[in-house]
Amino acid sequence: MKKLCVSILLVVTLIVGAFAFAGCQERDITQLILIEDENFAKYDSTTVAQDSGAHDLIVEAYNNWIASTNYTRQERFSFKAFNGALDFATRETKLTRKIVDDKIYSQEIIVGTGEDKGSCAKKYYFDGANAFESNYNSDDKGFSRRTSVKYNRETDEFMTEKWEDFVAFEGDVEQENYLYKDQLTTYNFFKKENLSPKHDDKIYKVGDTYYCSMSLNCTPEMMQTEFRVALDDFLNQTGADEEGFAIKDDVVVLDFAIKEIDGAMQFVAWRRTEIYSGKYKGVLTINCEQVCESVYTYGDAEITAEELQNIA
Helix, strand or coil, X not given: CCCCCECCCCCCCCCCCCCCCCCCCCCCCCCCCCCCCCCCCCCCHHHEEECCCHHHHHHHHXXXXXXXXXXXXXXXXXXXXXXXXXXXXXXXXXXXXXXXXXXXXXXXXXXXXXXXXXXEEEEEEECCCXXXXXXXXXXXXXXXXXXXXXXXXCCCEEEECCCCCCEEXXXXXXXXXXXXXXXXXXXXXXXXXXXXXXXXXXXXXXXXXXEEEXXXXXXHHHHHCCCHHHHHHHHHHHCCCCCCCEEHHHEXXXXXXXXXXXXXXXXXXXXXXXXXXXXXXXXXXXXXXXXXXXXXXXXXXXXXXXXXXXXX
């Protein structure tokens, strides 16, 4: 799950009411925003390859993914917090991440509106021994984020006024590398008992691509225990109260496209969809929708001198 850096403020002029989960007005962000595969997440009964084994295949692909030494990951994240027709915050994020042997390169542009104050352009680089970071936060620099970091919704383009020079990373490098290379999601998806009763364990196949999904059991009880880290992430970043927080239908779904590449099953695309609501100050109902999509290419990743700027 991405860190949203969203602080929801109470608007005193708002007529407070309880609204059901609702779709976004400008566009439904839970629809595809990056993955171009027309068969992705279709799960047609005519394309079933195996009646079970989806969870095992996903875990296998995950283990192969973290062992991979050359790939590029392109990712899009979209978030919206709202109450009825009133928008509180949006976030659009574009990420490029490259793994080349023991090196990690990550570049991300984040554009927030409303109460999301996290707009920035940031990079991270680990050269196998030392880590560096670049973080151009428009708020810290005193610029309007609408002019220094931009997102064009019509063209889905991201732009930044500048990239800061790299400086030495002063945090926990081991933990940071784990987040950039090994973390698929904050949910503990390894245990089958954490799957929802609605989970579809079938494996589907079209051509040389396998499709499957993983539905996680996100009841309030599970969120407070097995998925406590994910719940704390939601609460900390949205300012919502724990009491009244709920995931729609008690389910978070991850969809996958997997191929055999060089003898190993590998992720080529995946999507995580989360729709949830919570109370702010025990009064105001805030509905949130977010979707994260990643696509992967293997074998031709290269970290360029242009990307490394002053440390090339």
